[in-house]
Amino acid sequence: MDEALELSSFMPVSYGTQSEGEYIAFLWDAFRSNYEGGKFEFASLAFHLLYMSYVGFSIWQIRLVREQDFRRALIGFQSESEMKLLSAVNPFLFYEQLKESQIFRFLKLIGCANEQVGEFSKFVKRRNKIAHPSGTVFFNDRAAIDAEIVDMMREVRNIESHMKPVISDMYGRFLLDSAEQEELQYDTLDQEIEVNLIHRDYVSLKDIEICLEYDISVHAAHQKFELIGTLHHSLSERFGADIADVAA
Structure with a gap:
């Protein structure tokens, strides 16, 4: 079981x-x-x-x-x-x-x-x-x-x-799509992640584990790199404990 x-x-x-x-x-x-x-x-x-x-x-x-x-x-x-x-x-x-x-x-x-x-x-x-x-x-x-x-x-x-390369590219696309909007589509970062990543892309905890390994420094030159980092941190804050429980 x-x-x-x-x-x-x-x-x-x-x-x-x-x-x-x-x-x-x-x-x-x-x-x-x-x-x-x-x-x-x-x-x-x-x-x-x-x-x-x-x-x-x-x-x-x-x-x-x-x-x-x-x-x-x-x-x-x-x-x-x-x-x-x-x-x-x-x-x-x-x-x-x-x-x-x-x-x-x-x-x-x-x-x-x-x-x-x-x-x-x-x-x-x-x-x-x-x-x-x-x-x-x-x-x-x-x-x-x-x-x-x-x-x-x-x-x-x-x-x-x-699937790891696909998940990584999918997450990178989410970060860039979010950063390149004039303003986020939703009021909070959690909502942005929930709708435009989790729901849209049918993301699992195993997928999120791959996302959290993503090297955001490849976007260091982006004018909204700070937002990219904030989104990445928010994903970690929201699901990091769940991933640790799965790995335990």
């Missing part, structure tokens, strides 16, 4: 809409209740949806930061699907246009090789085995689902390690 709960630190801190947050909370509740009740098959299905949600959030960030690469990766899609993927207003809409196994192809944009993509997507095939009536209980004990979760979390960490 503890291994599974680690996934929460890879999921967005908060969501742009209440319904999105409620959906993820529902999946966590379904996972916990079925896991604790010994219904491991259903717990596995809920955890799979959480895993695929994490993948969707990562693809969303790739689209934001590597838009031209993302566009090139759409070659071969029908034009209608291509437009919907480019105009999707949240990551969940990707799955209306893509089969689950297809979405992993976009991880090649962050340097994942075909072999790695195959490792990421193998869980879809396993899920398909238990999502259809087969007369067999695939996960019939705690050890079996725990082993599956360990395997899935290894791939989550692998994806996140490849």
Whole structure:
């Protein structure tokens, strides 16, 4: 169970809409209740949806930061699907246009090789085995689902390690976009961070950990470098303790 709960630190801190947050909370509740009740098959299905949600959030960030690469990766899609993927207003809409196994192809944009993509997507095939009536209980004990979760979390960490350059660029863009406005869009720095970083980019605690490693000195010549530093400090003040708790 503890291994599974680690996934929460890879999921967005908060969501742009209440319904999105409620959906993820529902999946966590379904996972916990079925896991604790010994219904491991259903717990596995809920955890799979959480895993695929994490993948969707990562693809969303790739689209934001590597838009031209993302566009090139759409070659071969029908034009209608291509437009919907480019105009999707949240990551969940990707799955209306893509089969689950297809979405992993976009991880090649962050340097994942075909072999790695195959490792990421193998869980879809396993899920398909238990999502259809087969007369067999695939996960019939705690050890079996725990082993599956360990395997899935290894791939989550692998994806996140490849995402570091994307997260760093995304954060740098946020700092510059905020600094280059005549005035901040929101009244407080916390609101600016909440809306224009956390919500917009579906940022997790693990992402914030990467953000806090960002070297803001590369913007030392910017006329609003002081504001950039203040934003960076505010992010650290707000989430530093949470990150320390996750790392402990």
